[in-house]
Amino acid sequence: MGREDRPYPGNVLHMPYSPEPSTQANPMLTIYGSKGCTFCVKAVELLTEKELPFDYYDIKVPEQKDKLDFIKNQGLRTIPQVYQGDTHIGGYQELVRYLNHADS
Numbered sequence: 001m002g003r004e005d006r007p008y009p010g011n012v013l014h015m016p017y018s019p020e021p022s023t024q025a026n027p028m029l030t031i032y033g034s035k036g037c038t039f040c041v042k043a044v045e046l047l048t049e050k051e052l053p054f055d056y057y058d059i060k061v062p063e064q065k066d067k068l069d070f071i072k073n074q075g076l077r078t079i080p081q082v083y084q085g086d087t088h089i090g091g092y093q094e095l096v097r098y099l100n101h102a103d104s
């Protein structure tokens with residue numbers, strides 16, 4: 001699939017991808033990313049491949065300024081930033097480590 005055909009990350013404001021409902025024990029993953037971000041695409045592809053439900057926000061569109069402020073206020077300067085519920089996982093590389101750990 002070419003980059004232009006990919007559903008994420010594009011001009012997506014908020015697109016829930018939820019094959020299964022999240023539970024309290026396993027809260028929803030959230031990716032804060034933006035268009036043209038290679039690591040954001042990789043994070044989306046990884047969660048999609050693993051069939052893990054997630055919300056995706058493009059934090060560089062004006063409508064999502066509160067989300068951008070939320071990330072910036074934590075001193076975070078790169079995207080993606082991934083959370084599970086309120087727990088900060090980190091960027092793509094931290095997500096890979098987190099999921100590898102969860103698998104083992």
Ligand SMILES: N[C@@H](CCC(=O)N[C@@H](CS)C(=O)NCC(=O)O)C(=O)O
Binds near residue numbers: 039078079080090091
């Ligand atoms: N180690 C980070 C690298 C993330 C990264 O370099 N992201 C780029 C965009 S793909 C970035 O945020 N660059 C700075 C910026 O866009 O302001 C990760 O694994 O997520």
